[in-house]
Structure formats: C-alpha cells, structure tokens
Amino acid sequence: MAALLLLNRVSRTTSSISLHRVAGALGFDSLNAQIHGGRISGTLFRVRSLATLAEGASRFDEMVSVNQRKFYLLGGKGGVGKTSCAASLAVKxxxxxxxxxxxxxxxxxxxxxxxxxDLSGGVLKPVQGVDSPLLALEITPEIMKDEIKRQTGDKSVKNMMDSMGLGMFAGELGDLNLEDMLNAASPGIDEIAAISKVLQFMEAPEYSRFTRIVFDTAPTGHTLRLLSLPDFYDSSISKITKLKKKITAAASAFKSVFGKKEIQQQELPNELDQLKExxxxVRNVFRDANTTEFVIVTIPTVMAINESSRLHASLRKENVPVHRLIVNQLLPQSESDCKFCSMRRKEQTRVLGLIQNDxxxxxxxxxxxxxxxxxIRGVPALKFMGDLIWK
Ligand SMILES: Nc1ncnc2c1ncn2[C@@H]1O[C@H](COP(=O)(O)OP(=O)(O)OP(=O)(O)O)[C@@H](O)[C@H]1O
Structure with missing residues (x-):
C-alpha cells in the first residue's frame, strides 16, 4: 500500500520503464501499472522466488536472431493462457x-x-508503452466481410459467364457466387478473415517492415480449420476453374460453328486462378519451417495435455512446424504448502511426467x-511474464 501511495506521486510523464525501476527499488519484481490522467493504478508483483521455476528455456535467442519475417501462432485449449503468452511474446x-x-x-x-x-475495431492499432513499433489487431469478421466484398466485387459465376457471352448457360449452374462459396464452405468467416489478413501482411508494402507477426489463435478446433482452409479452397477453386475451362472450350466450339469470333483465353476473367495462387x-507459409512456428500452450492437467497431444498430431499431419510447448500456470515453489497446494503440486508433477511419456x-x-x-494485464505485466517465459 505504501508503495502504491508513493507511486501515485510519480509525475504523469513517468514511463512504464522507469516505473519498473521504481518497483525494483522498492523490492518488488514488477509493476502492472497504468497511468490515467496522472494517476497510477496497478498491481505490484512479488514473485521473484518463482523465477527459478521457469527452467525450461524457450531458446528465445533462436526466435529473435533472424531478421527475415517470421510468423508465430500460439494455440491450445480455451483459457490456458494463449493470449497472455502471445501478447508477452509480441512485447518481447x-x-x-x-x-x-x-x-x-x-x-x-x-x-x-x-x-x-482499447485495441478493438478490426483495424491495426499501435500498442502504447512499447519501445519498438507494436501494432495489434482484433479481427472482426463483420468488418472483414465488408472488406472482402469490396476487394472481390461481384464475382458471381453468372457475371463471369455473361462477360464471356455465355449467359444462357448460367441458369444451369445457378447463381454460384464466389463469396457465397467461401461462406458456404463452413469453416467460418473468422478463418477466412484471418487468411485474408495473412495475405495482406504478406503482400501489402506498408506491412513489409514488420518482421514478426504473432497470432493469438482461437481454441483448438477453430485453429485446425484455419490451417486446413487453404487446402480446402485450393481444391474447390481447382474444380471451379476446370469447369470454367470446359465451358469456355464448349462455347468456342459453339461460336465457331455459327461463324462468331472465338473467345480468346487471355480475355477470360482469372480471379479464381489468382485466388488459388x-x-x-498462405498454405505454403503455414508449412514453411523457415517462416512459421506454431507454439502449443497448455496447462498441467490431464485433459489439457491430452488435447495438446491431439493438437500436435493434427498439426504434424498438416505439416505445420511445432517445436515448443508452454506449460502455463504451474504452481510456484513454496516452502510451506497447505494441503490443497501440496495435492495440486503432486498432480502437476504427475502431469509433467505424462508429457515426458507422450x-x-x-x-x-x-x-x-x-x-x-x-x-496479467498491461504492458509492464506482459513484459514481466515475457521475461519468465521467453528466455
Ligand atoms: N501464468 C499465469 N499466471 C496468472 N494468471 C494467468 C497466467 N496465464 C494466464 N493467466 C490469466 O488467465 C486468464 C486467461 O488467460 P488468457 O486470456 O491468456 O487465456 P486464453 O487461452 O487466451 O483464453 P481464451 O481461450 O478464452 O482466449 C487471464 O485472466 C490471464 O491473466
């Protein structure tokens, strides 16, 4: 309490880094503090004794050393700490x-x-309190849906066929709209929106300076769908492209019989081919060990470990590179355990053993x-957590 009173007197221009130093000088390990109009609110962490527990080194030096762009996807069961780990990695x-x-x-x-x-709104927003540029985005499917519509325009198969002079065949295929096709594929707009963003980051020059892209993914099921989505569309688009070619060939033959000019292949709309490419x-990026790593986050319970094991099996099948497993929320060492803590600790030790045998x-x-x-809330707290995990 005394510490907080003292901190409240620190000037409104004080940065989070100097607040960290103040916390250190007071004998605390870290400070989760926010400055609002000159007032400081927050929590002091006294967890120095825990630091020894995070023995498993993440080899952060390997993660940080390469200058070329890298994608990190953090995923696992709901509530295990994916967001905290992803945010702490991004800050680091x-x-x-x-x-x-x-x-x-x-x-x-x-x-x-x-x-x-506040990082909401579906657009990239700068994170305050970090030394280098850090932008954050909470993908909002509704906003992305409009963006996709704007980008693709009205690409219905009927319109394409109309532009090829084949409108009369269109009825047989129905009004097969590209956007509907994407929606109907059932993986969901969330995954489509995410893929679309990955593409933007890969292609748009304004993002080229960002050398690390960290994904805080949805719980396991969604994420597996996200990773298999490019394959799914690839095969769907291939089928549609083949159909388009067949129709074009048939129409050319039909037109030449009636003395009309043949349709030139290069005049055909090639949006589907572009989409396929x-x-x-995206599919190649997800599978490229030089650019991408999926980090599994779990907690020390049998249920979470079993799900992590299944997740790894699926990722392996999809050829997505995985090298690291974070076991989060391990009870810290203590000299005087209550009965509850000592039972939990025993259970956690047993579960860590299960990992070794999995x-x-x-x-x-x-x-x-x-x-x-x-x-764990706020940049200082994330820095503190990041220093425990990513070393
Ligand atoms: N090591 C930890 N120590 C203390 N609290 C933690 C730790 N890891 C995560 N938490 C807390 O647990 C809660 C859930 O964490 P987080 O949101 O990171 O999990 P998540 O896996 O992203 O959840 P969801 O699946 O709901 O998105 C948060 O309140 C977070 O501050």
Missing part, C-alpha cells in the same frame, strides 16, 4: 527491435483486456511458466 519481440504485429483470430477477443488498452501462398509431446521444447499471483 518489439523490445528486441523487431517491428511486430499481434493479431487475434479468436472471435472472443481478449487482446484489449490483456494489454489493458494466393491460397497456395509420443506427440515429448520431443517438444518444454517451457514452464509459473502461475502468477495477479492477473
């Missing part, structure tokens, strides 16, 4: 000089809560992340 990358973007593909966003800043690009998980780099004594 930015602190190491990498212009970074952190994106939430989870429809139930919590990036704003995690950073304790772009989907291939054929899917045992080969991954294990990162142990302690359960902290306060909620």
């Amino acid at each position: 990358f930015a602190s190491h000089g990498h212009p970074t973007i952190v994106v939430s593909t989870d429809p139930a966003h919590s990036l704003s809560d995690s950073f304790s800043q 772009r989907m291939e690009k 054929t899917e998980l045992s080969g991954l780099k294990l990162i142990q992340s302690p359960l902290l004594d306060a909620e």
Whole structure:
C-alpha cells in the first residue's frame, strides 16, 4: 500500500520503464501499472522466488536472431493462457527491435483486456508503452466481410459467364457466387478473415517492415480449420476453374460453328486462378519451417495435455512446424504448502511426467511458466511474464 501511495506521486510523464525501476527499488519484481490522467493504478508483483521455476528455456535467442519475417501462432485449449503468452511474446519481440504485429483470430477477443488498452475495431492499432513499433489487431469478421466484398466485387459465376457471352448457360449452374462459396464452405468467416489478413501482411508494402507477426489463435478446433482452409479452397477453386475451362472450350466450339469470333483465353476473367495462387501462398507459409512456428500452450492437467497431444498430431499431419510447448500456470515453489497446494503440486508433477511419456509431446521444447499471483494485464505485466517465459 505504501508503495502504491508513493507511486501515485510519480509525475504523469513517468514511463512504464522507469516505473519498473521504481518497483525494483522498492523490492518488488514488477509493476502492472497504468497511468490515467496522472494517476497510477496497478498491481505490484512479488514473485521473484518463482523465477527459478521457469527452467525450461524457450531458446528465445533462436526466435529473435533472424531478421527475415517470421510468423508465430500460439494455440491450445480455451483459457490456458494463449493470449497472455502471445501478447508477452509480441512485447518481447518489439523490445528486441523487431517491428511486430499481434493479431487475434479468436472471435472472443481478449487482446484489449490483456494489454489493458482499447485495441478493438478490426483495424491495426499501435500498442502504447512499447519501445519498438507494436501494432495489434482484433479481427472482426463483420468488418472483414465488408472488406472482402469490396476487394472481390461481384464475382458471381453468372457475371463471369455473361462477360464471356455465355449467359444462357448460367441458369444451369445457378447463381454460384464466389463469396457465397467461401461462406458456404463452413469453416467460418473468422478463418477466412484471418487468411485474408495473412495475405495482406504478406503482400501489402506498408506491412513489409514488420518482421514478426504473432497470432493469438482461437481454441483448438477453430485453429485446425484455419490451417486446413487453404487446402480446402485450393481444391474447390481447382474444380471451379476446370469447369470454367470446359465451358469456355464448349462455347468456342459453339461460336465457331455459327461463324462468331472465338473467345480468346487471355480475355477470360482469372480471379479464381489468382485466388488459388494466393491460397497456395498462405498454405505454403503455414508449412514453411523457415517462416512459421506454431507454439502449443497448455496447462498441467490431464485433459489439457491430452488435447495438446491431439493438437500436435493434427498439426504434424498438416505439416505445420511445432517445436515448443508452454506449460502455463504451474504452481510456484513454496516452502510451506497447505494441503490443497501440496495435492495440486503432486498432480502437476504427475502431469509433467505424462508429457515426458507422450509420443506427440515429448520431443517438444518444454517451457514452464509459473502461475502468477495477479492477473496479467498491461504492458509492464506482459513484459514481466515475457521475461519468465521467453528466455
Ligand atoms: N501464468 C499465469 N499466471 C496468472 N494468471 C494467468 C497466467 N496465464 C494466464 N493467466 C490469466 O488467465 C486468464 C486467461 O488467460 P488468457 O486470456 O491468456 O487465456 P486464453 O487461452 O487466451 O483464453 P481464451 O481461450 O478464452 O482466449 C487471464 O485472466 C490471464 O491473466
């Protein structure tokens, strides 16, 4: 309390870094503080004794050393700490000089809560309180849907056929709209929106300076659909392209019989081919060990470990590179355990043993992340957590 009173007297221009120093001087390890109109509110963390627990090194040096752009996807079961780990990684990358973007593909966003800043609205927003540029985006499917519509325009198959002079065949195919096709594929607009954003980051020059892109993904099921989506569209688009070619060939023959000029292949609309190419690009990025890594986040319970094992099996099948497993919310060491704590600790030790014997998980780099004594909110707290996990 005394510490907070003292901190409240710190000037309104005080940065989060100097607040960290103040916290350190007071004998605390970190400070989760926000400055609102000169008033400081927040939590002091006294968890120095826990630091030894995060023994499993993440080899952050490997993650940070390469200058070329890298994508990190953090995923796992609901509520295990995906957002906290993803946000702390993004902050750490930015602190190491990498212009970074952190994106939430989870429809139930919590990036704003995690950073304790308003990052909503479906557009990239700068995160305050970080040294290098760090932008955050909570993908909002409704906004993305409009964006996709704007980008693709009205690309119905009927319109394409009309422009090819084949309108009379269109009725047989029905009004097969490209956007409807994308929606009808059932993986959901959330995943489509995420893929569309990945493409933008890959292609638009204004994002080329961002060397780290961190994804806070939705719980397991959604994420697996996201990763398999490019393959799904690739095969659907291939089918439609083949159909389009067949119709064009038939129409050319039909027109030449009636003495009309043949349709030139190069005059045909090629949006589908372009879309197919772009989907291939995303698919390749997700599978490229030089550019992408999926980090599985879990907690030390049998249910979470089982789900992580299944997740890794699916990612392996999809050829998505995975090297690291974060076990989050491990009870910190304590000299005087209550009965409850000692039972939980025993159980957690048993579960860590299960990981070592799990054929899917045992080969991954294990990162142990302690359960902290306060909620992780705000950049200083994320920096603190990041220093425990990413080292
Ligand atoms: N190591 C930790 N110590 C203390 N609290 C933690 C820790 N990790 C996460 N939390 C807290 O647990 C809650 C859930 O964390 P978070 O939002 O990161 O999980 P999530 O997996 O992204 O959840 P969801 O699946 O709902 O998106 C938050 O309140 C967060 O501050």
